[in-house]
Structure formats: structure tokens, C-alpha cells
Amino acid sequence: DADVTQTPRNRITKTGKRIMLECSQTKGHDRMYWYRQDPGLGLRLIYYSFDVKDINKGEISDGYSVSRQAQAKFSLSLESAIPNQTALYFCATSDPGRAGASGELFFGEGSRLTVL
């Protein structure tokens, strides 16, 4: 079983709909992230959280919100989806105490979202 699990894996929705992408992890890591991947643009950080009470905006947070319900769960919401939010979304975790592996992220399998 995957250590970082994302649901749904694929979703097609319409403009204006509210969408939630969920992420759960069994790695026991405190730090969790949401990234967006677009062809030719690489991975861009949307939001990140270092513990349950901590939420921080990333590079491209406009149009998105997040909730850290527990150490193991971090969800991403699009309150009113628009077509340019069509992308592949990744949840990731990291462990700051992991010596010699600074910068290592553990990614989920991705959630492909299409907004019509």
C-alpha cells in the first residue's frame, strides 16, 4: 500500500463547482505539501503545513484553500473551480529529522483534475 494516498485519482468537473482533493499518509511525517504540475512548468507549491496548527501559502495559492485535519491528513479545496486549474495535483510529505536527506519529499500518486 502507498505511504501517501490521494483521492480521487481522477476527477472531471464543471466550472464553478467546489472540489476537494484529499491526502492521507502513514509515514508519520509532520510536514505536508500540495503541489500542482503542468506540462513545461514543473512542480509548483500551492500550500504547505508543518503541523496541525500550521498553514502556509506557497507560490500559487490563489483560488485554493487547505485544511490539516490531523497529522496524517491534508486536504486541498477549490472553492469555485475554473478551467485553468486543470492540472495534475500532488500531495507530498517530508521529515525534517531525516539526516542527510534534506529536501527529500515523498509524493503521492497524483490526482488528475479536469475543469470543463
Add this chain to the structure above:
Amino acid sequence: GQQLNQSPQSMFIQEGEDVSMNCTSSSIFNTWLWYKQDPGEGPVLLIALYKAGELTSNGRLTAQFGITRKDSFLNISASIPSDVGIYFCAGQVGFTGGGNKLTFGTGTQLKVEL
């Protein structure tokens, strides 16, 4: 924000060939990382580099941290079909920290012809 440019954007090579790709930045980084994304999966860390000039290998993969600290290179020797995927470089200004301090490159898509 900072930008990392990867080249080439995509490569189509024959099985058994060696592959080279690079990543350049307008800013200095103190940590360079290379990730691989298999089709339908999330990226996985291949190699991490922490010192300018450092050369590190992981099986058929070899990565180098450029002397100027503004670039990094990844080489794959004797490519095989499972090397297919997207390779991302990532740079980090500090020596510690989480994903919030990483800047990812634009990716190099590798396709291997049998």
C-alpha cells in the same frame, strides 16, 4: 521567483545509449536534487547533492553539483526501457528545510526506443 531551466525538454533515445541532461539557475543553490517521475506515479528522489563540485552515483545514474552552484547535471548510462519518465531537478538555497524551500525545474521527458 527563482527559475530553474532544464534541457532538453524531451529526449527520444535508443536503448543502450547514454543520456545527459542539465539544469541551470539564475541564482545560487546550496543543495541540488534529482527526482524521477514514472508514468502515472509521483516523483521519487534519485540523488541529492550538497557540495559544489560533488559527483554522486546511484547505479547507472551520476549527478554533479556545478562549481558555480548555479547548475547541475544528470547522466544515465546504458539506458533501458524502465528509464522512461520525467526527470526533475530541484534546488534549495539552504542546507536544511522542507519542500517549501525547494524550486523545481521544468522537467526533462525521456522516452526510450527499443
